[in-house]
Structures are given as C-alpha cells and as structure tokens.
Amino acid sequence: MFRPRSVLFFFLISLNLCTAFAQNVFRDGYIVKANGDHIEGLIQYIQSNKLPVKCVFKSFDIAIPIVYTPDLLKSFAYRNGQRYESIHVNGKNVFYETIISGDLTLFRSASGYHIRKNGFQIVDIASKEIKFEDGNGIKSFGNIDDLISFLSSGTEHLNDSKDSQEQKIITAVQAYNKKSGFDYISYNRTFSQKEVRARVRQTGAGSVNKGVVAGINMYTLRVKSDNFFLPSSEIEAGLTFGFMYEHTLSHVHDRFLFHGEALFLKQTFYSFNEYVESDLRSNNDTYYSFTAVRFPLLIQYSFTGRRPVPFINAGLTVSYLPISDYLHIKESLVDNQNAIYTTNDNLLKVQKIGVSLVLGSGVKLSLPGDMSLHLEARVEAGNGLFIKPDKSQFTQYSIQSGLLATICF
Numbered sequence: 001m002f003r004p005r006s007v008l009f010f011f012l013i014s015l016n017l018c019t020a021f022a023q024n025v026f027r028d029g030y031i032v033k034a035n036g037d038h039i040e041g042l043i044q045y046i047q048s049n050k051l052p053v054k055c056v057f058k059s060f061d062i063a064i065p066i067v068y069t070p071d072l073l074k075s076f077a078y079r080n081g082q083r084y085e086s087i088h089v090n091g092k093n094v095f096y097e098t099i100i101s102g103d104l105t106l107f108r109s110a111s112g113y114h115i116r117k118n119g120f121q122i123v124d125i126a127s128k129e130i131k132f133e134d135g136n137g138i139k140s141f142g143n144i145d146d147l148i149s150f151l152s153s154g155t156e157h158l159n160d161s162k163d164s165q166e167q168k169i170i171t172a173v174q175a176y177n178k179k180s181g182f183d184y185i186s187y188n189r190t191f192s193q194k195e196v197r198a199r200v201r202q203t204g205a206g207s208v209n210k211g212v213v214a215g216i217n218m219y220t221l222r223v224k225s226d227n228f229f230l231p232s233s234e235i236e237a238g239l240t241f242g243f244m245y246e247h248t249l250s251h252v253h254d255r256f257l258f259h260g261e262a263l264f265l266k267q268t269f270y271s272f273n274e275y276v277e278s279d280l281r282s283n284n285d286t287y288y289s290f291t292a293v294r295f296p297l298l299i300q301y302s303f304t305g306r307r308p309v310p311f312i313n314a315g316l317t318v319s320y321l322p323i324s325d326y327l328h329i330k331e332s333l334v335d336n337q338n339a340i341y342t343t344n345d346n347l348l349k350v351q352k353i354g355v356s357l358v359l360g361s362g363v364k365l366s367l368p369g370d371m372s373l374h375l376e377a378r379v380e381a382g383n384g385l386f387i388k389p390d391k392s393q394f395t396q397y398s399i400q401s402g403l404l405a406t407i408c409f
Contacts, residue, residue: 028079031057034072034086043076045084045095049110052076052084052095061255061303070095083187087114087122099170102177102184104151106170113169117151118182125169144169152176209246211374215404216240219267221385225394230348230386231271231286231328238267244406246300259298259313266291279335284328290350290385291323296358309364317356317380324350326386349387356382356400367407374406 029043041059045052046067055068055076068076070086070093077083083098087107096107096114107114112126123132130141132150141147145158148169156176158168177184217240221233242263249256266289273284298315326348332341362376384396 026056026058026061027081029077029081030079031055031068031076032074034074036074043078045076051097051108051110055084055095069093077187081188089122098187100173100177100184100186102173103180103182104173104176106173113166115147115151115173123147148172148176155179209244209408211244211246211406211408212241213244213261213263213404213406214239214241215402217265217267217400217402219269220399221269221396222398223384223386223394223396230394230396231269231273231284231288233269233271236267236269238265240265240294240402240404242294244408246408249299255302257300257302259296259300259315261294261296263294263296264292265294265319281333281335283331285331286326286328288326288348288350289324290321292319292321292354294319298358298360302364308366310361311364311374312361313358314360315358317354317358317382319354319356321350321352321354326350347389350385351387354382354385354398356380356398362404364408370409372408374404374408376404376406378402378404 026042026044028040030038030040031043032038039057039059041057041063042061043058044056046054046056053070055073056065057068057076058065073086075083075085075098083101084095085098085107086093087096087109089109094109096109098105099108099113100106103118105116105118107116107122112124114122114124114126116122117132121133123130125144125147130144130147132139132141132147139150141150144165148156148158152172156172158165158172161168163171174184174186216237218235218237219233220235223230223233240263242261245260247258249258268289269287271284271286271288273286275282294317296315296317298313300311300313302309302311326346328345328347330343330345332343333339334341358378358380360376360378362374365373365375367373378401380398380400380402382398382400384398386396388394
C-alpha cells in the first residue's frame with residue numbers, strides 16, 4: 001500500500017531539485033566557430049561585468065553542453081536577439097556585444113563603447129584620448145562627436161536631444177549606416193527577456209498559465225481475498241473535466257514547471273461473478289460508484305527548442321471522494337431445493353481519500369494568439385478504492401489511464 005506521507009515527502013524533494021536545475025538559461029541561437037562553421041542550437045553564456053566570458057552551446061535540448069572561450073569562436077548570437085563577437089584586445093580575445101553591424105560597427109564592452117570602421121582597427125571611444133589609426137598615421141580626437149563626424153565624412157553628429165549619450169551614439173551610427181548604401185543590422189538588445197516570454201508562451205509554459213481540461217479516464221481495480229467476497233472490475237471509462245494551473249519554477253526558464261489541476265470525475269462500475277460449489281450455484285452482481293474531486297500535482301519538463309513541444313511529467317494525485325455507493329446482490333440456487341435465495345449487502349465502503357503516483361507525456365501545439373493546446377496521455381498507480389472491513393484480509397490496487405486535452409491561455 002502507498003504511504004501518503006512518504007509520497008508527499010518525495011514530491012517536495014523533487015520540486016526543490018527541479019527548481020535548482022532550472023536556473024540554466026538556454027535559448028535558440030547559433031555560434032560561428034573560429035574556422036567559420038555556423039552551427040544552430042541552444043546557447044547561454046557565463047558572464048562577468050554583465051558581458052560573456054564563455055559561451056555554452058547545446059545542439060539540442062538534452063545534449064551535453066560544450067563551453068567555448070573567445071579563442072574558439074568568431075561570434076555567437078541569440079536568434080533575433082543579442083550578438084557577441086570575439087575581439088582581439090590587449091593581446092587576448094574577449095567577447096564584445098555587437099550593437100550595430102555595418103560599415104560602421106558599434107560594440108559595447110565592460111569599459112564602454114567601441115567603433116570600428118570597415119577595414120580599420122577598432123577604436124575605444126570611452127577613453128579620455130580617442131585615437132584612430134589609418135594608413136596615414138594616428139589621428140586624435142577630443143570627443144566622440146568629432147570622431148563620428150570624421151568617420152562619416154561629416155554627415156553625422158551627435159544630436160542635441162535629451163537622449164542619453166549611449167542613445168545619441170547609437171542614433172548617429174545607425175543613421176550613417178542607413179545612408180551608406182551598405183547592408184547593416186541593428187541587434188535587438190531587449191531580446192533576452194522578451195524572447196524568454198515569447199518562447200514560454202509558445203511552449204504553453206508561461207510564468208503563470210491557466211486553462212480548462214477535459215478528457216476520458218479509464219479505471220481498473222484489482223482486489224484479492226481468500227475469505228471475503230470482492231468484486232472483480234473490468235476497465236471502466238468516465239469523463240473528467242476541470243481547470244489547470246501552471247507556474248514556471250524559475251523566472252528565467254520555461255522548461256521545468258509546476259503543473260496542477262482540479263478535476264471532477266464520476267466513475268460507475270458493474271461486476272458479475274458466478275461460481276458453482278457442489279449443489280450450490282451463486283451469482284454475484286455488484287454495483288459501485290464514486291464521485292471525486294482530484295488534484296494532480298506534477299513536475300513537468302518541456303523539451304523546448306522545437307515545434308511542436310513534447311513534454312513529460314510526474315508527481316502524485318490526491319483524490320477526495322465525497323459521494324460513493326456500493327451494492328452487492330447475491331442469488332443462490334440450491335439444485336435439490338429448486339429455490340432461489342437473494343441477499344443484499346453493502347459491507348464494502350469506498351475510502352474518502354486516495355493517493356496515486358502519476359506519469360504522463362504529451363505535446364503542446366501553438367494556437368492563434370497566446371493560447372496553446374496540450375494533448376496528454378497519463379497513467380496512475382493507486383492504493384485501491386475500498387476500506388478494509390474488520391477482520392478481513394485482502395489486497396488491492398488501482399490503475400488509471402487517461403487521455404486529456406487542455407486549452408491553455
């Protein structure tokens with residue numbers, strides 16, 4: 001028999017472990033190796049001073065992560081988001097964030113901003129004395145505006161708006177690239193948080209998701225006793241419906257989440273048994289049913305990085321059975337008496353609380369807007385249905401399987 005306290009303890013430990021593992025942030029992106037190979041996959045980075053010092057790459061969601069230093073990559077980037085290039089500075093390679101890439105490329109490092117004119121060396125515009133080296137020697141500039149005016153052949157200057165210095169530099173570099181006639185890219189620097197939210201919505205695993213659930217539940221009860229009549233049960237199907245609630249276990253991660261449901265279920269069973277002993281023939285008809293409110297409490301893992309999104313989950317279900325009924329009708333026929341004796345009893349009682357272990361798997365499909373459709377198959381192993389009568393010995397267990405559809409919004 002299952003011990004609810006032990007199962008609950010195991011569930012809480014699993015929840016803590018999943019929360020710990022959920023801190024690694026991998027998102028869709030690509031790397032460009034030092035040899036020029038372009039590889040799509042999932043990336044994250046290890047940072048210092050708010051900039052990457054190492055890139056961590058996985059070719060798919062459950063692959064072994066590979067760590068790349070700036071010596072091994074030309075660049076890496078999130079899909080539709082931030083990009084980082086390996087730049088040789090002071091005798092070593094470091095990652096700089098690429099803000100704008102074009103004839104004039106703008107970078108950001110831990111110390112400030114840098115500009116590179118196509119075909120020339122990178123210039124540190126955060127230093128007190130700005131120097132630019134071309135084929136004619138080294139030119140010095142007293143401020144950033146003079147440098148940008150020189151590099152743009154006098155077409156661009158820092159504007160006089162109330163924007164920050166950073167925004168003024170970005171605006172001037174972007175305006176020059178737009179007029180230059182060369183291809184350029186302005187990278188989405190707000191990507192990381194927006195991308196997480198977008199991917200979370202697509203996977204149906206947002207920081208908080210709610211939905212409605214409906215499906216079919218198939219219940220099988222197995223009981224055994226040597227000295228007490230027990231009904232044998234075939235698989236009985238019942239409709240179930242209710243509500244779903246999900247919450248990610250990390251505010252930056254969309255793969256591990258807590259998944260809870262509140263489901264209504266009504267199951268009705270019928271069992272027929274016939275046996276013959278000497279001149280006694282007996283027929284047993286048993287009717288029993290229950291109405292339950294069930295609370296599946298699951299830890300769910302989504303295999304993100306692909307569409308549609310598969311997922312698996314595990315946990316426990318606590319069931320409250322406020323309404324139940326049991327009726328056993330026995331008809332006995334004695335051959336030499338040519339008579340039928342009928343008796344009724346309700347000796348078995350349905351327990352009020354049930355606990356079962358749950359395993360499930362399914363897939364999430366995107367719907368228009370921020371909605372998604374979750375299709376899931378689930379199996380549960382429980383501690384049976386009946387309360388043991390006094391002085392009786394029997395064993396029991398239940399197996400439930402279900403097919404569920406959830407509209408998540």
